[in-house]
Amino acid sequence: MGTDWGPIVIAVVLFILLSPGLLIQMPARIRAIECGNMCTSGISILVHSVFFFIIMTILVIAIGVHIRAS
Template sequence: MSADWGPVIIAVALFILLSPGLLFQLPARTRVMEFGNMSTSGISILVHAIIYFCILTILIIAIQIHIHF
């Protein structure tokens, strides 16, 4: 019996990629979107959290990604 690592790997990868300011920031301080500015705001954190939740839910519940080692 092996553990299902799919949700863990997907969650960690999305958390890293969707960190506000790392790759992009939506909404940015001066524009709608900025790339690689490494700064953040409260509304940006909220928007990225909603995007993270939606993508994670789609990948894990709807598509049912499973990774067994």
């Protein structure tokens, strides 16, 4: 019986994509959204953490994504 790799893969990909300042930052220092500024703030970390939790919950629990190794 193999390990379910779905939640692990989804968590790693979302962590990389939703890192504040890497691709986008919401809210930014000057505007509502900035792209690739490589800066961050406390409120931006909070917003990105909430997005991470919501998307992770939808993909893993509601949809039930599973990746099983042979």
